[in-house]
Amino acid sequence: MAMLLEVSGVSVSFDGFRAINNLSINFAEPELRAIIGPNGAGKTTFMDIVTGKTKPDEGTVIWGERNISLLGMSESQIAMEGIGRKFQKPTVFEAQTVRQNLALALHNPRGPFAVLTHRRTAKNAARIEAIADEIGLTGSLTRTAGELSHGQKQWLEIGMLLAQEPRLLLVDEPAAGMTVEEREKTTDILRRAAKTRAVVVVEHDMEFVRRLGCKVTVLHEGSVLAEGSLDHVTSNQTVIDVYLGRAHA
Amino acid sequence: MRQGFLYQNPSVLWFLAALGLFTVSVVMLSEVTGVAVVSTSFVKTLGKTLCLCLVAIAMDVVWGYCGILSLGHFAFFGIGGYAIGMWLMYARTEMIVLGSLEGQVIPPTPQEVSDAIGNQIFGVVGSSEFPLIWAFADSLFLQLLMVVLVPGLLALVFGWLAFRSRVTGVYLSILTQAMTLALSLYLFQNDSGLRGNNGLSGLQNIPGFEATSQAAISVVFFVASAVALGAGYVFFAWVVSGKMGSVIKGIRDNEARVRFLGYHVESYKLFVFTITAVVSGLAGALYYPQAGIINPGEIAPIASIYLAVWVAIGGRGRLYGAVIGAAFVSLLSSWFTGGGAPDIPLGFYTIQWTDWWLVLLGVSFVAVTLFFPKGIGGLFDYLVRKP
Numbered sequence A: 001m002a003m004l005l006e007v008s009g010v011s012v013s014f015d016g017f018r019a020i021n022n023l024s025i026n027f028a029e030p031e032l033r034a035i036i037g038p039n040g041a042g043k044t045t046f047m048d049i050v051t052g053k054t055k056p057d058e059g060t061v062i063w064g065e066r067n068i069s070l071l072g073m074s075e076s077q078i079a080m081e082g083i084g085r086k087f088q089k090p091t092v093f094e095a096q097t098v099r100q101n102l103a104l105a106l107h108n109p110r111g112p113f114a115v116l117t118h119r120r121t122a123k124n125a126a127r128i129e130a131i132a133d134e135i136g137l138t139g140s141l142t143r144t145a146g147e148l149s150h151g152q153k154q155w156l157e158i159g160m161l162l163a164q165e166p167r168l169l170l171v172d173e174p175a176a177g178m179t180v181e182e183r184e185k186t187t188d189i190l191r192r193a194a195k196t197r198a199v200v201v202v203e204h205d206m207e208f209v210r211r212l213g214c215k216v217t218v219l220h221e222g223s224v225l226a227e228g229s230l231d232h233v234t235s236n237q238t239v240i241d242v243y244l245g246r247a248h249a
Numbered sequence B: 001m002r003q004g005f006l007y008q009n010p011s012v013l014w015f016l017a018a019l020g021l022f023t024v025s026v027v028m029l030s031e032v033t034g035v036a037v038v039s040t041s042f043v044k045t046l047g048k049t050l051c052l053c054l055v056a057i058a059m060d061v062v063w064g065y066c067g068i069l070s071l072g073h074f075a076f077f078g079i080g081g082y083a084i085g086m087w088l089m090y091a092r093t094e095m096i097v098l099g100s101l102e103g104q105v106i107p108p109t110p111q112e113v114s115d116a117i118g119n120q121i122f123g124v125v126g127s128s129e130f131p132l133i134w135a136f137a138d139s140l141f142l143q144l145l146m147v148v149l150v151p152g153l154l155a156l157v158f159g160w161l162a163f164r165s166r167v168t169g170v171y172l173s174i175l176t177q178a179m180t181l182a183l184s185l186y187l188f189q190n191d192s193g194l195r196g197n198n199g200l201s202g203l204q205n206i207p208g209f210e211a212t213s214q215a216a217i218s219v220v221f222f223v224a225s226a227v228a229l230g231a232g233y234v235f236f237a238w239v240v241s242g243k244m245g246s247v248i249k250g251i252r253d254n255e256a257r258v259r260f261l262g263y264h265v266e267s268y269k270l271f272v273f274t275i276t277a278v279v280s281g282l283a284g285a286l287y288y289p290q291a292g293i294i295n296p297g298e299i300a301p302i303a304s305i306y307l308a309v310w311v312a313i314g315g316r317g318r319l320y321g322a323v324i325g326a327a328f329v330s331l332l333s334s335w336f337t338g339g340g341a342p343d344i345p346l347g348f349y350t351i352q353w354t355d356w357w358l359v360l361l362g363v364s365f366v367a368v369t370l371f372f373p374k375g376i377g378g379l380f381d382y383l384v385r386k387p
């Protein structure tokens, strides 16, 4: 299977501290993948590197069938290549309505002139309706995003990712602060999204990961510790020692 | 125009109606109609105030909507004033020189005329040479082009350098202060080519209209300022509505998010910074013929800070707030500092408003920031029911 994203031999240090250490990890399209690992394992930093926020000291990040390098590309260029990202802390535009948030994310020309002369179209409106339906916010389209509950903001942000029509979705701790029902709904959304694209989910919660039912990569001290099914990695003694042992202690 | 732009922004129509009513009233009451309730000098004050409102809405777009706290936009305003002032001064001096040389037996050569004009204009700084920047001063059209081009290009270059390096927040504010300070210090020098601290003067005399009374000229400029404010208001209301407004406000609230959505944030900032600079330049070009004089003190760093204070007091993030803030504070300021407000004798001390006005303004600014972050414009939220 051809790889959508190939990260190999990537390292990055902050003031001498190696947050990512010779990390290699690949994703296919479509694929659903969970990344787990203790706090400070480098999960968020990994996303920062792929999305262009952090420049690695060494290593390569290769994207797509044309095998282009993402290193040296700006955040907006990488986003336009088809990589969407949800932040650990939900970040939606709180002063704007749900509809405006989704409209902003829709896959349309991004240049200032195109945006200035942008007109509403029935096609865009239909897309927004469809996404709102997918994330369960149909009744809230005209509400200000700041009024939404925490869980709804998380879904709105996932909805904004879907609106971008990315080929790869990087989702950082989507279930944090959600109720049990909200978590179930979130896993459903992510699993549906992963039918046609690559979806990478960083999560702490084992129940959540189990419900995703996908391949799991365990990150520890900036590199891959184990990879495979959830049952496979959770029976790995090193994983138990560094992560699960601590979590259940 | 986008579909139903005015329909979706009824406040624009309200604003235009109020501005139109105000303009017609002032003209009717001015000296040109013979009613003369509003004096010519007050017509000029009101006309200048409208120009300040125009630069204030530009400030509101760049700060209130896009989140860039530029403390240098008054520099663009001043540049617009200098650009038009150069033509006004040149053309008028040329007329005077030609008049005085008339009737001589040997007609003066163009060089002699040019030298005489140079002497008149630059005598105060001990020079008679025309500096290079006056190359287009004889052409109204070219100087009007400068009103737009110079602030636009300066903003483009400055903004490109600053935004490209991701300078934001207080660092950007300091950088813009440095820009306006550097410009004003440069202009203070006698060899800057713009008459040093003398600045450009006599700008209220419009060449070719010597026979027209100042009363009529002031009304023309007042109406022109009102038209410019109305047009600027509609233009900016259009820019900050719809999807562009959505992106701009997104940048204000979370720049990184906008970037990860695929928007090239720097281009948007540059766009907003530059168009607001151009409008500021236009506002300045209308202001200084009414003020009559421009000197480097006008673009001292404090002027741009006042601009931010007006917008904050009026209520940022809403265009009419900026208009209210600029009009209210600048008119109040000229009332206090012009000796309009009576002194308050406390027995042991007398509060003289010429000295204490700034303190009052500073306290009001802090109070608004702390207790009424929506400013005066926020009062309208109580008037308008949410749908």
Ligand SMILES: Nc1ncnc2c1ncn2[C@@H]1O[C@H](COP(=O)(O)OP(=O)(O)O)[C@@H](O)[C@H]1O
Residues within 6 Å of the ligand: A014, A015, A019, A037, A038, A039, A040, A041, A042, A043, A044, A045, A046
């Ligand atoms: N910009 C930064 N500067 C300094 N240290 C950082 C920076 N970003 C991350 N780190 C450090 O790198 C390590 C990995 O962080 P992170 O990727 O956020 O972990 P995770 O998301 O797995 O919890 C942590 O020790 C963190 O303190």
Ligand SMILES: [Mg+2]
Residues within 6 Å of the ligand: A043, A044, A045, A088
């Ligand atoms: Mg993290």
